[in-house]
Amino acid sequence: AQTVTQSQPEMSVQEAETVTLSCTYDTSESNYYLFWYKQPPSRQMILVIRQEAYKQQNATENRFSVNFQKAAKSFSLKISDSQLGDTAMYFCAFINFGNEKLTFGTGTRLTIIP
Amino acid sequence: DGGITQSPKYLFRKEGQNVTLSCEQNLNHDAMYWYRQDPGQGLRLIYYSQIVNDFQKGDIAEGYSVSREKKESFPLTVTSAQKNPTAFYLCASSIRSGRWAEQFFGPGTRLTVL
Numbered sequence: 001a002q003t004v005t006q007s008q009p010e011m012s013v014q015e016a017e018t019v020t021l022s023c024t025y026d027t028s029e030s031n032y033y034l035f036w037y038k039q040p041p042s043r044q045m046i047l048v049i050r051q052e053a054y055k056q057q058n059a060t061e062n063r064f065s066v067n068f069q070k071a072a073k074s075f076s077l078k079i080s081d082s083q084l085g086d087t088a089m090y091f092c093a094f095i096n097f098g099n100e101k102l103t104f105g106t107g108t109r110l111t112i113i114p
Numbered sequence: 115d116g117g118i119t120q121s122p123k124y125l126f127r128k129e130g131q132n133v134t135l136s137c138e139q140n141l142n143h144d145a146m147y148w149y150r151q152d153p154g155q156g157l158r159l160i161y162y163s164q165i166v167n168d169f170q171k172g173d174i175a176e177g178y179s180v181s182r183e184k185k186e187s188f189p190l191t192v193t194s195a196q197k198n199p200t201a202f203y204l205c206a207s208s209i210r211s212g213r214w215a216e217q218f219f220g221p222g223t224r225l226t227v228l
Binding site: 004009035037042043044045046047050091101102104105106107 | 147154155156157158159162172202204206216217218219221222
């Protein structure tokens, strides 16, 4: 069975600093996708960034980037120049290629301090 | 605007009553999903449907039922058999393809059993 582990239940950083959220996963498949979703206080789930396992290059979306280490089964999210609007729960998620079942981690509650 | 709508936003139910949560999407997505979110836990899959008139149980289907009579609609019924139904419920949809595995989420329904 696939599992996703987020070992940091809560984190807080000062505004404008850089923060890294950790995620590890377990799968026996070689083709899969990894995602980071953000859930702000409104509770709307928003896709932050996506990584295809067959791509060696790390995905980047503006201030958000990932460090994808396939051999280590690690998928961390780096938020640069953090902003107050980044305060949210962040969920790491995994899905096998061709499968519709997402597996979520338990989330990291990130607070940006003014 | 394309998107996913869920109604109602808040729902109160007396013990022993069935209640139905609505989920509608106009994204022309084939696949739809229902998740349950509890404090301190990630999202857990209740049911999913890849095509009209077909659906599969997820990880926590007991006490829930669904239907998929139309592509756009995937209502979830929480039955009296669900022993602890108070939770936040999220509906999602995706294109039924292994390549584009991203799931889009609705705003959620908060169900409280009185």
